[in-house]
Amino acid sequence: MAAIYEGVLAVWPVSTAGEPLGPPRRITTESAHAPSWAGDSRHILYQSIDKLRIIDVETGEVRMAPLDLKYTPAIPKGRIIVHAGKLVDMKSPTVRSNVDIVIEGNRITSVVPHAAGNHAGQVVDASSLTVMPGLVEFHSHLQKDFGEAAGRAWLAFGITTIRSPGNTPYEAVEDREANEAGVRPGPRVYGTGYLMEWQRVYYKMGIAISSVAQFEMELQRAKVLQHDLIKSYVRLPDLQQKRMVEFAHSIGVPVATHEIYPAAFVGVDNTEHTGATSRRGYSPKIATLQRSYEHVVQLFGRSGRIFCPMISPAGTRRLLDLDPDLANDPRFKLYPLWIQEQLVSRQMNAFAAPVDPAAGSGKMVMDIMRAGGLVVAGTDTPNAINLHGEIAAYTLAGMTNYEALKAATVNPARALALDAGTIEAGK
Ligand SMILES: [Zn+2]
Ligand SMILES: [Zn+2]
Structure with missing residues (x-):
């Protein structure tokens, strides 16, 4: 049998009924995770922090299993204008009206009074909405x-x-x-x-x-x-x-x-x-x-x-009291049924x-x-x-x-x- 024991990989002999026949023997000194026996009952594939390794349980010989995981952050490109009817910029409590937020790539480059001439590139029309920073x-x-x-x-x-x-x-x-x-x-x-x-x-x-x-x-x-x-x-x-x-x-x-x-x-x-x-x-x-x-x-x-x-x-209850229809907001359909039911029944x-x-x-x-x-x-x-x-x-x-x-x-x-x-x- 194999298991992770105090953070390292250990094996021990067991009877056919699964009873231990001796103490666990640690076979790695490094951190191990998610062990998996090979069909030959002699090799174990395991994860060691960010690597995959295969150990021969009898000789203790370890080799790497090839693993090449890379990713590239998806950074937006180009220019986007958000035309905001109202803007809560969170720099002050004052609400601004009718502004254009100019975004190049993933940065805001300017926040200016709305003008038709600003609307070059992709435009998000939020002129009847309030814009604020993401929560x-x-x-x-x-x-x-x-x-x-x-x-x-x-x-x-x-x-x-x-x-x-x-x-x-x-x-x-x-x-x-x-x-x-x-x-x-x-x-x-x-x-x-x-x-x-x-x-x-x-x-x-x-x-x-x-x-x-x-x-x-x-x-x-x-x-x-x-x-x-x-x-x-x-x-x-x-x-x-x-x-x-x-x-x-x-x-x-x-x-x-x-x-x-x-x-x-x-x-x-x-x-x-x-x-x-x-x-x-x-x-x-x-x-x-x-x-x-x-x-x-x-x-x-x-x-x-x-x-x-x-x-x-208490705050969520307050929101539901103010607007009982909130529980039927279609966005809740993105959640498992039990969450939707919690909201409607107010159990939460x-x-x-x-x-x-x-x-x-x-x-x-x-x-x-x-x-x-x-x-x-x-x-x-x-x-x-x-x-x-x-x-x-x-x-x-x-x-x-x-x-x-x-x-x-x-x-x-x-x-x-x-x-x-x-x-x-x-x-
Ligand atoms: Zn927590
Ligand atoms: Zn906690």
Whole structure:
């Protein structure tokens, strides 16, 4: 029998009933993944980070299996004019009217008052519509089971960037590269591989790391696969989290976690969720009675940390209350039936905690924003309408419309070092 054991390939003898007849024998010293026996029961094909190898189990001899995977980013060419009836450029709360946005290749070259003479090349007539920057969903785990339609659904709801903070590593890379290459229509993806866990996992996209040596192999995999961030999950000890930050920052990527302290102290960049699971067995951010205290607010504020609250249910409910017909929006047909049914039956937010500017998560979000934390909108859901719900929830908490929209445009662009988030020349 063969399996990946503490990150490396191991084999052991078994009886015809599958009972082990001896201890596992490690046959690689390097990271291994997805083993597959050859028909001769002697060779195993396996993946080692970004290579395919074949090992002879009896002699230990390893050879490479040829693999040539390349892709070319699909960068738009030519000139496009977007004629905007109204423009929310997110540089200021002021709405502009009747402008032409001139785009050459993949850059905006100018934003000018509309004139018929500007209309050379391809023209997008949005003269009866409002144009604004593409929205960023800062926390949604991309899942293959939604099929390629999921990418089109994000775009149809105006979401042009997704940060996927935990996935199986090779699917994460495939999602990013396929969208970048234009093979599948979808948003740009900032992703990572496994949620890094210790000994046990919470979710299918977690990995149970059981030794310091395996941890180092996982960090190397994150580097070689060029993940955009690394996620320190609930059971990773504080000491390993500190090492993760040193490693991630040495390769120029951020670390995200649910934790606030000592995460802020050792330089973890992002803190996800108002509450959620914690390695301490209780939430160090928000108390059981849904109150977040000043020391937590100041840790966010003074470290200027990136805070993704994820309080969308009350906001999505608000959108459905304002427009009951929204549940029948044809864009939801891009989703599996269970999501469509959730929307119509309103199950998805039946238990939504109300968002209150004076208490609970609503007050926590406002206090952190005022203290200097950078609020970025995310939902931890696969359904694009919830990002609109998250933005609505911020207005219920007391943000102005402009502040709430910044949390899904300007702020995440800054957090991702993405040259976007506003509509102006050079973006
Ligand atoms: Zn989470
Ligand atoms: Zn999550």
